[in-house]
Amino acid sequence: MKYVLGFLRFWRDFIVGDDWRIAAGLAAGLLLTWAIARGGVAAWWTLPIAVLAVLSLAVWRAVREDERAAGPVRRPRAPRDEDPSR
Amino acid sequence: MKGSFLVLVAFLASSVEMVEALTIVLAVGITRGWRSTLVGVGAATIALAAAVAALGPALTLIPISALRLLVGALLLVFGLQWLRKAILRAAGYQRLHDEEAIFIRERQEALAAGRVERAGLDWYAFVLSFKGVFLEGIEVAFIVVTLGSAQHEIPLAAVGAGAAVIVVGTVGLVVRAPLSRVPENAMKFGVGVMLTTFGTFWAAEGAGVHWPGADAAILVILAVMLLAPLGLVRLIQRRRTAVLAVEPAAPSVPVQP
Numbered sequence: 549m550k551y552v553l554g555f556l557r558f559w560r561d562f563i564v565g566d567d568w569r570i571a572a573g574l575a576a577g578l579l580l581t582w583a584i585a586r587g588g589v590a591a592w593w594t595l596p597i598a599v600l601a602v603l604s605l606a607v608w609r610a611v612r613e614d615e616r617a618a619g620p621v622r623r624p625r626a627p628r629d630e631d632p633s634r
Numbered sequence: 635m636k637g638s639f640l641v642l643v644a645f646l647a648s649s650v651e652m653v654e655a656l657t658i659v660l661a662v663g664i665t666r667g668w669r670s671t672l673v674g675v676g677a678a679t680i681a682l683a684a685a686v687a688a689l690g691p692a693l694t695l696i697p698i699s700a701l702r703l704l705v706g707a708l709l710l711v712f713g714l715q716w717l718r719k720a721i722l723r724a725a726g727y728q729r730l731h732d733e734e735a736i737f738i739r740e741r742q743e744a745l746a747a748g749r750v751e752r753a754g755l756d757w758y759a760f761v762l763s764f765k766g767v768f769l770e771g772i773e774v775a776f777i778v779v780t781l782g783s784a785q786h787e788i789p790l791a792a793v794g795a796g797a798a799v800i801v802v803g804t805v806g807l808v809v810r811a812p813l814s815r816v817p818e819n820a821m822k823f824g825v826g827v828m829l830t831t832f833g834t835f836w837a838a839e840g841a842g843v844h845w846p847g848a849d850a851a852i853l854v855i856l857a858v859m860l861l862a863p864l865g866l867v868r869l870i871q872r873r874r875t876a877v878l879a880v881e882p883a884a885p886s887v888p889v890q891p
Contacts, residue, residue, distance in 0.1 A: 563708070565712075570715065570718070581838055581841045581842075585842035586842060591842070594843075595841070600859075603721075603866070606718045607721050607722065607866055610727065610728075
């Protein structure tokens with residue numbers, strides 16, 4: 549059981565990565581694109597906008613988290629160390 | 635055109651991961667001896683080749699629109715993770731990947747570890763080199779298989795990845811030191827842009843979208859996916875500079891363009 553859970557955890561971490569919200573946002577963007585395309589409306593613009601929105605939010609969130617972690621002084625921390633898994 | 639992109643993405647992605655794997659292999663090999671280390675490298679290479687050989691034909695059984703949706707979604711997830719990290723590093727919010735520092739740390743750990751023999755091998759050297767090569771290589775294997783299968787060109791993608799293995803491996807053999815001068819972050823940024831471009835194109839097609847201009851739309855998506863992240867880097871670089879100006883004592887690092 550331990551090995552099965554470890555195996556599943558490896559694939560979850562591998563596919564979803566550091567920020568699960570990226571995968572969730574992309575899934576929502578794809579669903580929206582599919583729904584619009586299925587309705588017979590031109591949907592080519594939907595996914596690029598969704599992708600850029602997901603990326604911008606992910607970067608913005610990382611920047612804000614970094615600054616919040618630096619404490620009450622408005623000062624960014626020294627850059628974080630490498631995540632060895634990626 | 636798509637063929638050249640395919641080879642280029644596979645080559646760049648593979649080069650970046652190979653440089654990282656090489657650092658671990660060199661540190662272990664120099665410290666613990668080459669026999670067990672190279673057996674680990676060989677075992678990881680066989681495991682990766684088996685993964686590609688199993689996954690490639692399996693993907694060709696999926697209907698093309700479902701395949702493009704699946705492949706596109708995977709490429710988008712990988713591409714955005716690479717891009718996010720490359721943007722944060724370029725803007726100074728995350729430390730650049732320092733091969734020299736990793737090499738020194740790995741060497742110290744390898745020197746400190748005890749010696750356990752299994753199957754006639756130095757188990758530490760075998761496991762570490764196997765894990766280094768396999769974990770760095772598995773993402774590239776996925777990229778090669780997914781990119782290649784969406785265009786029915788897995789061999790072409792494999793050529794790009796194989797060329798990178800030969801180039802980085804040869805340079806590593808010659809210099810016998812971590813390749814710290816390779817502009818890893820710029821390469822990761824480039825790979826992230828290309829994965830995101832292909833991912834957007836194929837995932838949208840799989841979801842039923844018809845792109846204006848058909849395949850030519852890839853060039854427009856590429857331009858958008860390049861310019862927007864560059865704009866993001868500038869934006870958060872400015873923010874960091876402004877915040878640092880408020881508190882000049884804050885530490886800073888060299889920023890890679």
